Amino acid sequence: MRLTILIIIYFLVPFYISSQEKKIEESENDFSKKMEWFSEAKLGIFIHWGIYSVNGISESWSFFNEYISHSDYMKQLDGFGAEKYDAKEWANIIKESGAKYTVITTKHHDGFALWNSKYGNLNSLINSKSKSDLLTPFVKAIRNNDLKLGLYYSLPDWSYEDYTFHTNKIKRYEIENQPKRWKKFLKFRDNQLNELKKRYNPDLWWFDGDWEHNAEEWKSESLKKQLQKNSHNVIFNSRLNAYGDYETPEIGIPVYRPLSKYWELCMTINDSWGYQQNDTNYKSPMQIMDLYVDTLSKGGNLLLNISPKSDGTIPEQQKTVLKELGRWNKKHSSAVYSTKKGIPYDHFYGPTTLSKDKRTLFLYVRDIPKDNKIVLKGISNKINRAYVVGNGTVLNKQVLCKVYWNKYPGLTYIEIPKETLDPYYTVIAIVLDGQIKLYNKETGAIEMN
Ligand code: GLC
16 A cells, blocks of 8 residues: 555656646747737837816816816816817728727726726716717727727726725725625626726736735735736736736836836827826827837837827827838838847947847947947957948948957947937847857957967
């Protein structure tokens, strides 16, 4: 008997362990597979559209922070007409910017739903001047353009009577004192989310506002499972307590390269998420390019926000930024999509990325030095060719500080003719003889001459 048990342990345990290991390995593989389109997308367009665009005040926060009463805030419903809304035009503008995905606010913290929800009683069909479901035409147009769809959904609903908070001064109840009320709210939330899932089958869930409750109160884990059912490849942003798939920094571009493999910087074009006519602090196309290229070189995605007006038109200044991005993306597509984070600044004083196979290094040159030359340091590979992306001009190189008997690779000066410069960033492709090898030793002694 003892011997049989020992035999079983001897043979089965290693089998069990290796099958478990395989399971973990496979699920890691599955994870990187599901994240593939996201990590290659690089640019997404965020859309904040809601009744706050009528007065041009801050989305939801304006009543939460009591700059306006809740009832006056809600009067904006009567002005939210979407008279000139053209979902096809929106989708074309997004497509032309070079973005590969979009994220739209289906419901912000104010609780106003952009679709004709069967649940709750605050949506664009029943309550707003538009008297229509505004989400469905948008989703259709996005799908027709082969773009990935992200749905933003606010976990807090400051208008729903069974939600805990109403404004920053009014907390309606503590969950432990009124668990039934909280359960009722969660049921309502799950119904709305299931409805969105069933109708639109998004590629990405973009949650917001998780800070108001912990994972246990939100039931974040089971919510994620519920939304993953029959949609195994759906992606979650990080604002679902600890249950997200990638990091979601907001407005502040990371100073250092984030450690996490997948991340997305969400960013306003001016200083507001929703349309505010008074906010004229627009970032110029050049400044948006600075943020974009910095994000690319750090291996992230830029989720750039636009804020349509209440009639459904996109402000001209915002359209211009998207157009400029589109022109640049088209010209430089080989140096944008599918690239990986670049090399340390010690090797090149500027943003860089690497091609997927790591055999091409891309240098992003914003300002041209006075002698028209840029310098690369400590690249151990042979450089087969340097050329201007989207233009094709092959560039002259000069290698300095290299001696034949030492492995120190020296400095490579590359000259960029003025005629090849892009108004934003000129991209130089450095084609290597294999995967990039960085020289990371200090230089050795001169032993021979
Ligand atoms: C913040 C704000 C919200 C905005 C969001 C976008 O969480 O609460 O108003 O929609 O960021 O990332």
